Amino acid sequence: xNISKLSEPVQGLDLTMLVREIARSLEKSDFETLxxxxxxxxxxxxxxxxxxxxxxxxxxxxxxxxxxxxKRGFYTILSTTxxxx
Numbered sequence: 001x002n003i004s005k006l007s008e009p010v011q012g013l014d015l016t017m018l019v020r021e022i023a024r025s026l027e028k029s030d031f032e033t034l035x036x037x038x039x040x041x042x043x044x045x046x047x048x049x050x051x052x053x054x055x056x057x058x059x060x061x062x063x064x065x066x067x068x069x070x071k072r073g074f075y076t077i078l079s080t081t082x083x084x085x
Contacts, residue, residue: 006066006074019047022066022076023055024049031062044069 007013026033031051038047046067048081065077 001077001079003075003077006076008073010069013074015045015047015066015074017067018074022064024034028066030054034061039065 006018014064023033023036026049031053034050034052036047036049038045040046044067046065048061048063048065051062051064060080060082062078062080066074068074
């Protein structure tokens with residue numbers, strides 16, 4: 001699991017816009033989105049993507065959770081697992 005800051009607060013940038021750009025970027029990077037949805041992460045509104053990526057003969061799953069902390073910025077939590085199937 002990895003937690004990282006994506007951006008400082010930026011006027012005009014909202015969670016919906018950021019999530020849309022991340023989803024496009026994942027698709028361009030050959031990640032297949034298995035599911036996506038909004039949820040509460042701790043006390044913050046968040047959006048999660050469960051994705052699948054095939055690299056050579058190995059498949060891996062990744063879950064990206066993107067959330068905004070008011071007055072602090074946007075963050076992501078990334079967790080990955082190797083797909084056994």
